[in-house]
Amino acid sequence: MNTAKQPLLELVGITKRFKQLTAVNGVNLVVNPGEKLVIIGPSGSGKSTLLRAVNFLEQIDDGIIRFEGREVGYLRKHGKLHLDRQQVICGLRAEIGMVFQHFHLFPHMTVLANVMEGPLTVQKKGQRAAQEIALEMLGKVGLLDKKEVYPATLSGGQKQRVAIARALAMKPKLMLFDEPTSALDPELVGEVFDTIHALADEGMTMVIVTHHMGFARELADRVIFMEAGSFVVEETPADFFSDQLGNERIRAFLNRLI
Amino acid sequence: MRISLSGIGRVVSTLLFLWVLTGFAAAGQTVDLDSLFRQAGDLQSEGNLQGAVETLVKVPPPAPGQDGEPFVRSRMQMARIQFSLKELDKAQATCRQVLALYPDNSEAKNFLASIEQERKSRLGAFIDDCLRFLPVLLKGALMTLLLVLCTMLISPLGGLFIALGRISHFRPLTAFCWLVIWLFRGTPLLLQLFFIYYGLPALGITFRPFTAAVIGLGLNYSAYLGEIIRGAIQSVDHGQMEAAKALGMTYRQAMRRIIIPQTYKRLMPPIGNEFIALIKDTALVSTIAMVELMRSADQMFNTYFNITALILAAIIYLVFTTVFTFIFEKIEYRAGIYEHR
Ligand SMILES: Nc1ncnc2c1ncn2[C@@H]1O[C@H](COP(=O)(O)OP(=O)(O)O)[C@@H](O)[C@H]1O
Ligand SMILES: [Mg+2]
Secondary structure (H helix, E strand, C coil): CCCCCCCCEEEEEEEEEECCEEEEEEEEEEECCCCEEEEECCCCCCHHHHHHHHCCCCCCCEEEEEECCEECCEEEECCEEEECCHHHHHHHHCCEEEECCCCCCCCCCCHHHHHHHHHHHHCCCCHHHHHHHHHHHHHHCCCHHHCCCCHHHCCHHHHHHHHHHHHHCCCCCEEEEECCCCCCCHHHHHHHHHHHHHHHHCCCEEEEECCCHHHHHHHCCEEEEEECCEEEEEECHHHHHHHHHHCHHHHHHHHHHC | CHHHHHHHHHHHHHHHHHHHHHHHHHHHHHHCHHHHHHHHHHHHHHCCHHHHHHHHCCCCCCCCCCCCHHHHHHHHHHHHHHHHCCCHHHHHHHHHHHHHHCCCCHHHHHHHHHHHHHHHHHHHHHHHHHHHHHHHHHHHHHHHHHHHHHHHHHHHHHHHHHHHHHHCCCHHHHHHHHHHHHHHHHCCHHHHHHHHHHHHHHHCCCCCHHHHHHHHHHHHHHHHHHHHHHHHHHHCCHHHHHHHHHHCCCHHHHHHHHHHHHHHHHHHHHHHHHHHHHHHHHHHHHHHCCCCHHHHHHHHHHHHCCCHHHHHHHHHHHHHHHHHHHHHHHHHHHHCHHHCC
16 A cells, blocks of 8 residues: 555544434545445445445535545534535535446436536536547447437446446546446346446546455455444455454355355 | 896997097098198197197198198198298208108298208308407407416426425425415415405506416416426436436536426426416406406307307317317427337
């Protein structure tokens, strides 16, 4: 690890409560540029909530989010956190790409228009510049031939690849993937993983929530096991898959997946 | 024995009596054509035309070799009565009875021709009525159309404002929009129109009828469309807003670019319904001194006491509603084109 480099994202004591339930409980995390993190853990352990908090889709109750060394997103008043102005939040989100389990493509727009939408509306780029970027990204995910169709006509794997292209079109510094293949038929998982893999090879920084262990082993710099809102272990894949088989809870979790 | 004899005698005498009676009756039937005509004449002069017809129809067709004059006379008299009763079909049929027996009877032929003439002039009268009423009605229809178009322009915008206000997190705005919906959906449109046109002048606010009508219809329909639009917005998958935000869009951008466009298709059927209702609701503004289609038809009807004016107005309303229904179906199809695989 290059310690001279400033971390891209730093989470300190992130806590999110839903009424009584503490979904994320004082999580600390450092993500350096170019790193690939995989978060695994049982359903309901707070993985999605944590990713969403990084993108300000969930408002945290406590903690600090630092992006490129700056503390961002919240103002502290009387010891309570308040979300910063919309303009600031939108600016931060524009630098972080997010891919959802259920794609959430815009159904009323063609594939090309979906991918152009970020540059066009958020970055206020011109039609031609936006189209150029969109075509480049569609080429990257191998869907140039689908640019004129509406999402309803695509397979699940194709939809997710368009969603990745849509996020990439914003030229984000960090990509968040929340179970990108969980809604897909097994035979469609491969094409989405290949796309993410290619992205990793380009040096994109990413945090991926997945249940796919082979993928974690292959891609991750670090694997994090999360349970009940906290990180239980955080290790390299090699260590994780050898050592942690001694950890009864993780072993039980992994066994259930297989 | 005596009993049976007297019994036979009684049967015989009864039969005899019946024979005599029917004999008299039969004689009366053939003999009394004159009295039938007299009776019919009396009834006719009393004004009982139906009774006269019923009497005349008893004159039978002539037996072979008999004089047909009474039959022809009875049928022609009947035809005249029926004609005067405006029963043209029946009069025609009666004339044909005569012609069936005497194809060359000129009286029947001529009368048949004049019935035909009458028929034609009735149609002519209808066409005359139409030509007389249509210009006035079409002028009224134009005003109706203008009201409909104005309201169709205003109410979706007002409705969108109310819908966005209702789902906003700015409490005073939410409350205000709730109040507008509560007020305008909860009271009769007629009352609202009265209040705006007759009530507000008491507070020193005066409108011309057209302005008052557009304000009343516009507010009322904005309230209805507001609830419809709110429902449509909230029925869009939450993931859409999340994806838009994740891209970095503001709430306003997400609404304008992502959420609202997805409501168009599901908005069309209920909004189409509202606008069909609107076309007919414009009739209510005739109560605040607006001369539109309903008022025009009413004026024509009251002046000429002629139902044609109402029929024509109904036809014009039907043309409007049919055309608008057709247009809305087309728009709905276009709006949902991305859903077709
Ligand atoms: N909007 C919400 N309101 C209430 N509870 C929530 C909400 N979102 C998530 N939770 C709860 O927080 C916990 C963590 O959820 P989540 O982050 O989705 O878990 P995971 O993604 O690891 O399956 C769960 O118990 C879930 O029920
Ligand atoms: Mg989840």
